[in-house]
Amino acid sequence: MIEETSKENIELRIQMASRAYQFLKNTTIKERAALMNAVADQIEALGEELTQIAHVETSLPLARLVGEKARTIGQWRSYAKAVASGIYSDPRIDLAQPEKQKGDLRKYNIGIGPVVVFGASNFPFAFSTAGGDTASAIGAGCPVIVKAHPAHPQTSQMMADAITNAVKEFGWPEGIFSHITGTSYEIGAYLTQHKDIQAVAFTGSFNGGKALFDIAHHRENPIPVFAEMGSINPIFALQHLIENKAEALAKEYISSLTLGVGQFCTNPGVFISIKGQSLDRFIAAVRNEIQEIKPAKMLNNGIYESFEKHKSNTVKQPDTEIIVTTETEEGKASVTIIKTNAQSFLNNPVLSEEVFGPFGIIVICENQEELIRIAQNLKGQLTITVAATSDDVRKNAELINLLKDKCGRLLFNGMPTGVEVVYAMQHGGPFPATTDSRFTSVGPDAVKRFVRPISFQNWSDEFLPEELKNENPLQISRIVEGQVNTGSLKLETV
Amino acid sequence: MIEETSKENIELRIQMASRAYQFLKNTTIKERAALMNAVADQIEALGEELTQIAHVETSLPLARLVGEKARTIGQWRSYAKAVASGIYSDPRIDLAQPEKQKGDLRKYNIGIGPVVVFGASNFPFAFSTAGGDTASAIGAGCPVIVKAHPAHPQTSQMMADAITNAVKEFGWPEGIFSHITGTSYEIGAYLTQHKDIQAVAFTGSFNGGKALFDIAHHRENPIPVFAEMGSINPIFALQHLIENKAEALAKEYISSLTLGVGQFCTNPGVFISIKGQSLDRFIAAVRNEIQEIKPAKMLNNGIYESFEKHKSNTVKQPDTEIIVTTETEEGKASVTIIKTNAQSFLNNPVLSEEVFGPFGIIVICENQEELIRIAQNLKGQLTITVAATSDDVRKNAELINLLKDKCGRLLFNGMPTGVEVVYAMQHGGPFPATTDSRFTSVGPDAVKRFVRPISFQNWSDEFLPEELKNENPLQISRIVEGQVNTGSLKLETV
Numbered sequence: 001m002i003e004e005t006s007k008e009n010i011e012l013r014i015q016m017a018s019r020a021y022q023f024l025k026n027t028t029i030k031e032r033a034a035l036m037n038a039v040a041d042q043i044e045a046l047g048e049e050l051t052q053i054a055h056v057e058t059s060l061p062l063a064r065l066v067g068e069k070a071r072t073i074g075q076w077r078s079y080a081k082a083v084a085s086g087i088y089s090d091p092r093i094d095l096a097q098p099e100k101q102k103g104d105l106r107k108y109n110i111g112i113g114p115v116v117v118f119g120a121s122n123f124p125f126a127f128s129t130a131g132g133d134t135a136s137a138i139g140a141g142c143p144v145i146v147k148a149h150p151a152h153p154q155t156s157q158m159m160a161d162a163i164t165n166a167v168k169e170f171g172w173p174e175g176i177f178s179h180i181t182g183t184s185y186e187i188g189a190y191l192t193q194h195k196d197i198q199a200v201a202f203t204g205s206f207n208g209g210k211a212l213f214d215i216a217h218h219r220e221n222p223i224p225v226f227a228e229m230g231s232i233n234p235i236f237a238l239q240h241l242i243e244n245k246a247e248a249l250a251k252e253y254i255s256s257l258t259l260g261v262g263q264f265c266t267n268p269g270v271f272i273s274i275k276g277q278s279l280d281r282f283i284a285a286v287r288n289e290i291q292e293i294k295p296a297k298m299l300n301n302g303i304y305e306s307f308e309k310h311k312s313n314t315v316k317q318p319d320t321e322i323i324v325t326t327e328t329e330e331g332k333a334s335v336t337i338i339k340t341n342a343q344s345f346l347n348n349p350v351l352s353e354e355v356f357g358p359f360g361i362i363v364i365c366e367n368q369e370e371l372i373r374i375a376q377n378l379k380g381q382l383t384i385t386v387a388a389t390s391d392d393v394r395k396n397a398e399l400i401n402l403l404k405d406k407c408g409r410l411l412f413n414g415m416p417t418g419v420e421v422v423y424a425m426q427h428g429g430p431f432p433a434t435t436d437s438r439f440t441s442v443g444p445d446a447v448k449r450f451v452r453p454i455s456f457q458n459w460s461d462e463f464l465p466e467e468l469k470n471e472n473p474l475q476i477s478r479i480v481e482g483q484v485n486t487g488s489l490k491l492e493t494v
Numbered sequence: 495m496i497e498e499t500s501k502e503n504i505e506l507r508i509q510m511a512s513r514a515y516q517f518l519k520n521t522t523i524k525e526r527a528a529l530m531n532a533v534a535d536q537i538e539a540l541g542e543e544l545t546q547i548a549h550v551e552t553s554l555p556l557a558r559l560v561g562e563k564a565r566t567i568g569q570w571r572s573y574a575k576a577v578a579s580g581i582y583s584d585p586r587i588d589l590a591q592p593e594k595q596k597g598d599l600r601k602y603n604i605g606i607g608p609v610v611v612f613g614a615s616n617f618p619f620a621f622s623t624a625g626g627d628t629a630s631a632i633g634a635g636c637p638v639i640v641k642a643h644p645a646h647p648q649t650s651q652m653m654a655d656a657i658t659n660a661v662k663e664f665g666w667p668e669g670i671f672s673h674i675t676g677t678s679y680e681i682g683a684y685l686t687q688h689k690d691i692q693a694v695a696f697t698g699s700f701n702g703g704k705a706l707f708d709i710a711h712h713r714e715n716p717i718p719v720f721a722e723m724g725s726i727n728p729i730f731a732l733q734h735l736i737e738n739k740a741e742a743l744a745k746e747y748i749s750s751l752t753l754g755v756g757q758f759c760t761n762p763g764v765f766i767s768i769k770g771q772s773l774d775r776f777i778a779a780v781r782n783e784i785q786e787i788k789p790a791k792m793l794n795n796g797i798y799e800s801f802e803k804h805k806s807n808t809v810k811q812p813d814t815e816i817i818v819t820t821e822t823e824e825g826k827a828s829v830t831i832i833k834t835n836a837q838s839f840l841n842n843p844v845l846s847e848e849v850f851g852p853f854g855i856i857v858i859c860e861n862q863e864e865l866i867r868i869a870q871n872l873k874g875q876l877t878i879t880v881a882a883t884s885d886d887v888r889k890n891a892e893l894i895n896l897l898k899d900k901c902g903r904l905l906f907n908g909m910p911t912g913v914e915v916v917y918a919m920q921h922g923g924p925f926p927a928t929t930d931s932r933f934t935s936v937g938p939d940a941v942k943r944f945v946r947p948i949s950f951q952n953w954s955d956e957f958l959p960e961e962l963k964n965e966n967p968l969q970i971s972r973i974v975e976g977q978v979n980t981g982s983l984k985l986e987t988v
Binding site: 022025026078081082087092093094102103105106107110112113213214217221222224379380390393400401402404405407408409410411412413414420422423424425426428430431432435436437438440445451452453454455456457458459460462463477479482484 | 516519520572575576581586587588596597599600601604606607707708711715716718873874884887894895896898899901902903904905906907908914916917918919920922924925926929930931932934939945946947948949950951952953954956957971973976978
């Protein structure tokens with residue numbers, strides 16, 4: 001039973017967040033990084049109880065949860081390190097030039113204001129209450145109000161307590177972090193509509209993300225919404241690769257498609273290739289690979305029911321045929337792979353919709369032109385994979401150039417599941433994969449979502465933030481008069 | 495008489511822009527910088543004819559236009575230099591670590607796609623056809639379709655020809671730049687709605703910018719709109735400063751308020767201070783300063799009529815009183831300064847609306863609390879100026895901390911008009927000053943509006959863009975494994 005946080009309490013928490021923002025704005029990147037490391041320590045200290053509870057609440061295997069916990073701690077620490085480096089403060093200094101009547105201008109990034117984070121169900125640690133969104137918003141200098149995902153309430157509460165403890169330990173305002181619980185749609189809408197909220201981060205379904213995106217746009221002061229709304233992550237398998245490696249590719253494909261019962265936003269739901277003996281071999285190998293896979297419990301009943309509904313709607317579309325489906329068991333998800341032709345895939349939008357779970361569509365093209373037509377008509381994706389030899393790449397330059405417009409991450413072989421938490425990760429893509437292709441929700445660059453620049457003109461050193469003082473007390477890299485500068489400024493005193 | 499570009503021709507130009515995007519995506523930052531410098535040369539070569547024509551079309555003084563032309567050329571050259579430096583490519587490389595099953599990930603920014611630019615009337619060179627928006631979009635790697643401002647058609651055509659000539663000189667696709675003319679609202683709506691357009695830049699009125707922002711949100715694939723919609727640029731004059739310098743401040747204020755017949759988006763429309771003898775001295779000095787100002791022609795008749803309409807609506811609001819108004823002449827703008835009290839300013843939204851032209855409101859507060867209430871209730875601004883001594887700043891820390899939330903540029907004394915084209919400039923602010931406070935439309939950072947990141951996973955050097963190749967052929971600064979790295983990568987070959 002999920003307790004619904006009352007309207008009065010939500011209002012109070014928003015007011016606390018607004019006051020905490022006035023405090024956070026004047027903390028330095030080093031101070032915020034220290035808080036983030038303290039949160040990491042708190043999470044680390046939670047021990048086995050956390051993974052046990054999450055296991056019961058999500059049905060995710062313990063080993064996976066242990067890994068996800070380590071990843072979450074790693075996120076706090078690596079984002080802290082990145083924030084402390086000054087990379088997201090992006091300081092720029094242009095000195096006064098009295099002979100040109102040009103003033104002293106100094107710019108850096110401040111936190112955008114209180115942020116609402118909607119936790120995801122499929123990553124109870126890494127993308128939920130104390131996940132990457134919360135870490136990157138706090139790193140940016142923004143208080144966070146988490147709307148907890150109702151599918152893992154105890155896990156969420158433990159994570160919330162870890163953050164709250166770290167904030168208390170620092171003696172910083174409690175409003176830096178708030179934990180709101182409830183199952184009603186209204187809570188999310190209320191938070192997103194509130195005039196004091198300045199940004200929203202969301203990971204989940206298209207309908208959920210789009211609804212928040214619309215609410216935020218129609219406010220008196222519209223605010224950014226960073227919604228990651230899933231993807232079908234197509235694989236384009238080109239001629240020589242499939243010819244050389246049909247069986248190995250099938251093995252890799254099935255392994256990625258069924259990983260975590262298919263409950264990843266980078267799950268490769270669509271496999272596209274040109275008809276022929278090699279593709280026939282691939283399909284035969286898929287049939288073979290899939291035999292042994294047992295039905296498995298999904299994250300929760302809502303997700304399971306939605307999976308069954310979307311799957312049955314997809315398999316009954318014309319010009320589709322089930323290639324293979326695994327052993328079934330009531331209440332558990334089995335794996336299904338269907339095939340269709342390029343024309344149907346192009347003309348029937350149902351076939352391009354994400355079926356969240358272990359479900360794949362193999363799209364069989366007549367020729368190269370159909371492959372390009374599919375690329376041209378693709379909606380925005382988190383990832384696209386090109387399964388190819390180097391020779392295939394050389395021969396498909398036009399196709400590959402087109403695919404860049406449709407995704408945030410373009411893979412040369414391998415599979416899209418497995419999202420590394422590094423600087424070079426882009427977890428985001430053109431609409432409808434996300435609401436804003438210019439930002440990532442994985443990797444330290446996620447911090448960028450929650451900052452905005454402010455310029456100070458003609459302020460004396462005393463009143464400037466540490467990031468912009470002459471002395472460069474934080475010893476960060478700054479752009480001074482257009483050049484990278486890591487030192488302090490020796491200005492002649494007037 | 496403005497020719498309306500036909501729908502067929504617009505459609506053709508969008509198709510050409512889309513094809514040109516496929517080309518531009520594969521140009522390097524150095525190549526695009528070279529094109530930008532060629533555009534600067536073309537504009538420079540236009541000679542006196544350009545300023546003469548612009549003078550006739552806009553009524554702006556020749557000296558100002560000569561300066562604006564130099565600024566525009568400077569924009570193309572300085573943005574070119576910044577683009578070539580790689581700062582907006584933001585390359586990040588995380589190498590493969592086979593023992594961790596971690597792939598090779600490399601990310602950089604590519605142009606977001608074809609961009610529509612709506613030129614402004616008040617800067618026929620710097621913020622119009624060949625202005626900062628066009629320069630920054632091309633620098634980012636985006637083809638540009640300009641919807642010319644109908645108030646200076648010949649000027650616009652000359653600038654368009656300059657860009658087109660440079661593109662031709664390079665032998666690059668003509669679709670990199672298109673010039674659409676017309677006066678109908680439908681043209682702008684059609685361009686903003688078109689599925690192949692990926693971003694919009696606009697400088698002008700709130701109604702115009704907000705309409706485009708809404709259209710872009712309601713597309714099947716929503717796109718960013720960067721609309722700079724003006725501002726009232728408040729000045730908060732604090733106790734000691736006004737006490738020490740009432741007369742000098744009045745002189746500076748009137749000079750800024752009436753500069754260019756008040757036709758700047760950074761025009762300081764509102765002056766806020768606490769009642770008392772010093773403020774009385776300021777008001778008396780304002781009356782005195784303004785005497786000699788002659789009525790002047792505005793940019794065009796539409797702007798003049800709008801100024802007269804908004805001014806007369808504002809002066810008839812309750813609790814306002816005209817302090818001074820200058821000599822009038824039919825068809826020309828005179829200067830008007832009114833006063834009101836803080837309560838009326840807080841309660842009557844009409845008094846916070848921009849009156850584009852030489853018009854100012856002095857808001858007289860009873861006390862410090864009212865000053866803070868006004869700060870709290872302010873809408874987003876391009877600039878806020880604090881006229882203060884250092885001692886005033888120390889005593890008003892809460893006020894100044896609040897003002898940071900309401901603007902893109904915070905000035906310590908001086909006046910907000912005069913927007914330097916440098917890295918540290920922020921010309922943008924919270925809604926409704928602009929639609930996106932995270933970006934600037936002045937200074938090389940304007941390029942950031944038109945890029946998005948893309949990650950390449952496991953691609954071999956041959957297929958990577960120059961920005962990401964091991965050798966670092968462009969010799970740019972990159973983040974490699976989390977560290978700044980300006981060299982090439984010596985990787986062991988496997």
